[in-house]
Structure formats: C-alpha cells, structure tokens
Amino acid sequence: MELVLCLEESMNQRLLNMHVVASRSNDVYLADFLEREFLFEHVDAIKKTSAYVAQLRRVGQGHGIWQFHQMLLNEEAKKEARSARFTSTMKADPIEEDEES
Numbered sequence: 183m184e185l186v187l188c189l190e191e192s193m194n195q196r197l198l199n200m201h202v203v204a205s206r207s208n209d210v211y212l213a214d215f216l217e218r219e220f221l222f223e224h225v226d227a228i229k230k231t232s233a234y235v236a237q238l239r240r241v242g243q244g245h246g247i248w249q250f251h252q253m254l255l256n257e258e259a260k261k262e263a264r265s266a267r268f269t270s271t272m273k274a275d276p277i278e279e280d281e282e283s
Contacts, residue, residue: 183238187231194224 197220204212234250241250 183231183235187228187235190224190228190231194221194228197221197224 197216201213201216201221204210204216238247238250241247
C-alpha cells in the first residue's frame, strides 16, 4: 500500500507539472482537461490511500491485515451493488412501458 501511495503521489506531481506547463503556455483547454479528468481524482485517491496506509500501520500483522482485507472486500461489494442498481434503473425505458399499456 505504501508503494501505491508513492506511485499516486508521483503521478499527481507529474500531472501538476503538466498543468503548470499548460498554464504557462496559455493552453486553458489542456489545463481544464487535466483538472477535470485527473487532478481531482488523484487527490481523492491519495487521501484514500493515505488513510489505508495509516490503518494498516495501526493494525499490524496477522488478524488486523485480514480484517482490513475484509473491509476492502465489503466496500467493493457495496460499490458493485450500487452500480448494479443504477444500471438496472437506466435499462428501464419509460417510453416502451407506456407503449405497451
């Protein structure tokens, strides 16, 4: 996890450097694109990974790591369930239902 945090921070720094170059070159479209598509997401990823690293340092080896792994699996299962519910609501086409009535 610490390696993941290092990689996220490194990627974020490179994106910030690219953003500086875009700003200096007056390329507002590239700067805006980097902000919208990458920078905000990377900040969130760094915060989340930092929290995970702190939790792993506190729990230590053994059972704590197992519990942490279970927590991650539960979070992933919740995300998939929300995604499945959203997808199923998007598939229901109200126009077709009205035509059938």
